Amino acid sequence: MTERTAREIDFSVxxxxxxxxxxRKTPSETFRLLDDANIVSEYIVPxxxxxxxxxxxxxxxxxxxLAKKRGVTL
Incomplete structure (x- = not known):
């Protein structure tokens, strides 16, 4: 893992x-919602x-x- 990749992961977490x-959700619930809406892979990391x-x-x-625009129900 490169230093940049480690920083991206730390920032994402x-x-x-x-x-x-x-x-007011757990981090795992939040990750699933963001991941399902491609926010992690198409916005946070890039x-x-x-x-x-x-x-x-x-x-x-x-x-x-962004989550609301992508249909995530909070």
């Missing part, structure tokens, strides 16, 4: 936990370079809005 708290520079509240709001 961090973000999933923050979103889970906001949604855009890591930009996303990791944003604040936590902004990230959670962005993920929540």
């Amino acid at each position: 961090f973000l999933i936990h923050r979103v889970a708290e906001s949604w 855009f890591y370079d930009v996303l990791h520079t944003l604040g936590e509240e902004r990230l959670v709001n962005d993920i929540t809005e």
Whole structure:
């Protein structure tokens, strides 16, 4: 595993936990919802370079809005 890959995984886990708290769901439930909507593979990981520079509240709001647009029921 490269250092970049490790950072992407760490960031993804961090973000999933923050979103889970906001949604009042477990991290595993949140991951399943995000993964089913392809948000992890099509947004969080590919855009890591930009996303990791944003604040936590902004990230959670962005993920929540994207999830709603992709039909995720919170």
